[in-house]
Amino acid sequence: MRQKFKCTKCGLCCMNIQNVELAKDLDDGTGVCRYFERKSKLCTIYESRPEICNVEKGYKFFENTMSYDEYIELNYKICKELRRNKK
Ligand code: SF4
Numbered sequence: 789m790r791q792k793f794k795c796t797k798c799g800l801c802c803m804n805i806q807n808v809e810l811a812k813d814l815d816d817g818t819g820v821c822r823y824f825e826r827k828s829k830l831c832t833i834y835e836s837r838p839e840i841c842n843v844e845k846g847y848k849f850f851e852n853t854m855s856y857d858e859y860i861e862l863n864y865k866i867c868k869e870l871r872r873n874k875k
Contacts, residue, residue, distance in 0.1 A: 790856055792844060793843035793844065797830075800874060801867065802821045806819035
């Protein structure tokens with residue numbers, strides 16, 4: 789079975805979409821997704837969020853460039869960088 793990405797629900801990825809080409813339509817103009825609720829740090833359209841926002845489903849956009857495990861590792865790496873840059 790494929791490993792699942794363990795999301796900590798920090799919300800940082802939803803607050804830093806300015807460089808994500810596939811999510812550019814979601815940007816409220818400040819790099820934060822228009823569907824992100826800052827207070828709760830939750831997605832207001834979670835059940836119907838775009839596939840690019842779902843790590844496992846989003847692999848289909850990258851499957852021609854890397855293996856699934858490499859893709860998951862890359863997601864962890866980006867997550868770690870976002871947390872480090874926040875400090
Ligand atoms: S649609 Fe939801 S999961 Fe996707 S970036 Fe926006 S707030 Fe985050």
